[in-house]
Amino acid sequence: MGPQPSFTHSIGEQSVYVFDSLIANAGEYFQALNQAAFTRTEVARPEVAQHRHWVTESRLESLLQQPIYAATQKAVAAVRSRPYRPYRAYTNAAAYGDVLFTHVDCLPGQGDLTALWYLCDEWNVEWGGETVFFSEDDEIAAAVLPKPGRLVVFDGTIKHAGRPPSRVCYKPRYTFAIKLEPV
Numbered sequence: 001m002g003p004q005p006s007f008t009h010s011i012g013e014q015s016v017y018v019f020d021s022l023i024a025n026a027g028e029y030f031q032a033l034n035q036a037a038f039t040r041t042e043v044a045r046p047e048v049a050q051h052r053h054w055v056t057e058s059r060l061e062s063l064l065q066q067p068i069y070a071a072t073q074k075a076v077a078a079v080r081s082r083p084y085r086p087y088r089a090y091t092n093a094a095a096y097g098d099v100l101f102t103h104v105d106c107l108p109g110q111g112d113l114t115a116l117w118y119l120c121d122e123w124n125v126e127w128g129g130e131t132v133f134f135s136e137d138d139e140i141a142a143a144v145l146p147k148p149g150r151l152v153v154f155d156g157t158i159k160h161a162g163r164p165p166s167r168v169c170y171k172p173r174y175t176f177a178i179k180l181e182p183v
């Protein structure tokens with residue numbers, strides 16, 4: 001039997017699956033990301049293109065060799081019967097005061113999934129930094145808190161946004177996004 005989600009949220013026909021404890025070395029990723037070269041190049045959606053946020057891209061060829069990708073595949077296989085392949089992987093960085101704008105990760109009918117890893121060595125509920133998911137009528141339908149090594153897998157058509165960490169959080173918030181398309 002594969003990994004089971006810690007919990008699942010249904011938003012209309014779409015789903016958000018939260019997995020914990022699939023990797024043990026989130027703190028190592030956090031340390032490595034502290035040395036990575038981020039560029040302020042990412043745009044959430046065209047209308048907010050003047051507000052860019054910080055990202056660093058991962059090479060897909062190297063991603064495929066990594067245990068974090070194997071863990072992602074197992075989680076995806078636990079919730080979906082069809083195969084998916086990654087087409088992009090990158091890490092978002094946000095600190096207090098940053099804004100990560102609301103967006104969707106794919107168009108209706110594309111069937112993409114997003115696998116989003118919280119790569120922190122610790123997290124405190126007072127630090128905020130949730131990923132929030134919206135219903136069709138723009139209500140918050142689910143909010144997922146960062147936790148070291150937590151993975152959230154969701155349908156790319158769900159509107160969502162990362163929230164920045166609060167003023168009492170002195171660490172960057174890193175989320176590692178793997179965008180997956182049906183094969």
Ligand SMILES: O=C(O)CCC(=O)C(=O)O
Nearest residue numbers: 092131161162163175177
């Ligand atoms: O950092 C987050 O919580 C959300 C990131 C995201 O939505 C994305 O990279 O597409």
Ligand SMILES: [Fe+2]
Nearest residue numbers: 103104105160
């Ligand atoms: Fe997204």
